[in-house]
Amino acid sequence: xxxxxxxxxxxxxxxxxxxxxxxxxxxxxxxxxxxxxxxxxxxxxxxxxxxxxxxxxxxxxxxxxxxxxxxxxxxxxxxxxxxxxxxxxxxxxxxxxxxxxxxxxxxxxxxxxxxxxxxxxxxxxxxxxxxxxxxxxxxxxxxxxxxxxxxxxxxxxxxxxxxxxxxxxxxxxxxxxxxxxxxxxxxxxxxxxxxxxxxxxxxxx
Numbered sequence: 001x002x003x004x005x006x007x008x009x010x011x012x013x014x015x016x017x018x019x020x021x022x023x024x025x026x027x028x029x030x031x032x033x034x035x036x037x038x039x040x041x042x043x044x045x046x047x048x049x050x051x052x053x054x055x056x057x058x059x060x061x062x063x064x065x066x067x068x069x070x071x072x073x074x075x076x077x078x079x080x081x082x083x084x085x086x087x088x089x090x091x092x093x094x095x096x097x098x099x100x101x102x103x104x105x106x107x108x109x110x111x112x113x114x115x116x117x118x119x120x121x122x123x124x125x126x127x128x129x130x131x132x133x134x135x136x137x138x139x140x141x142x143x144x145x146x147x148x149x150x151x152x153x154x155x156x157x158x159x160x161x162x163x164x165x166x167x168x169x170x171x172x173x174x175x176x177x178x179x180x181x182x183x184x185x186x187x188x189x190x191x192x193x194x195x196x197x198x199x200x201x202x203x204x205x
Contacts, residue, residue, distance in 0.1 A: 002190045004199055008046040008075065011068040016097045017104060020064060025072035026197050027107045031128050032114030034080030037144035037180060041114055042067070042077060044180035045189055052077055062094050064101060073197045074107075081124045102131060110138045110196040117143035117154065117177060120161045126168065133169035140192055141165055146177035146184050 014020045032038045039052035051067060065077040078101075079094055102108070111132040115125050120143060132139040141161060146154050154177045162175040174192065178185035193199070 002187075002194065002199075003047075005046045005069065005190060005193070006048065008048065008051055008067045008069050010051065011066040011074065013063040013065050015063050017100045020101065020105070021066055021074070023105055023107050025074065025107055026109045027066075027074045027076050027105070028110045028112060028193060028196055029076045029078060029102070029108055030112045030114060031078040032080065032142075033116070033122060033124065036080070036114045036116050038077065038080065038114040040180040041142060041144055041178060042075065044178075044183060044186055045193070046075075064098070069197070073199070076108075102135075108135075108137060110140065110192075112140045112142055114142045114144055117146050117149060117157055120157065121164060129165060129169055129173070133172070137172070138196065139165075139169060139173045140189070141173065141175045142185075142189065143175060143177045145179060147179040147182040 012019070012021060030038055030042060042052040043049060046067070052065070062079040064079070067075040067077070069075065078098060111128065113125055113128050113132075115121065120141070121129075125141075129139060129141075143154075143158060143161065149157070158175050158177055162173070165173045165175065176185045176188050176192075178189065
């Protein structure tokens with residue numbers, strides 16, 4: 001386990017791009033359906049229990065949440081999509097602000113799309129995949145709740161998702177089965193984050 005990620009801390013929350021931290025350094029963006037286990041995945045990757053707050057009402061939190069790893073590296077938790085019961089006007093407003101961030105933020109170095117391994121590649125997931133491909137960003141599809149399936153089913157689903165995703169977005173896509181409860185895939189994810197964030201074994205050295 002990489003102790004670098006244990007230093008993650010809440011930095012700020014923003015409802016629009018103007019409230020975001022300075023656009024410098026490197027950011028990894030995490031997106032996904034509100035019930036896909038995104039907050040639990042962030043907590044597992046960072047070896048913390050309550051860094052990202054999980055809600056009993058998925059979709060309620062509609063802000064960009066910035067977690068600082070060090071002064072030049074951040075994780076960004078996007079609002080969950082496809083679940084919250086809100087008005088059409090509010091939903092479109094959320095989408096506009098999120099699109100503004102994704103389109104204009106220069107420090108985004110990679111995109112992680114979190115999806116339940118039992119329900120992968122929903123239409124919103126495919127839209128995020130298309131955005132990442134169009135912007136030339138590397139993409140990780142994180143198949144959460146992998147402990148809910150048998151090993152053979154996990155590998156079959158991973159292969160199917162990888163094939164379909166690469167048909168859409170080419171070779172910049174990777175797929176990792178993940179479980180926050182069983183800590184499946186945590187070290188693999190950290191290894192990819194190390195590359196995208198340019199993390200040395202000794203970040204302070």
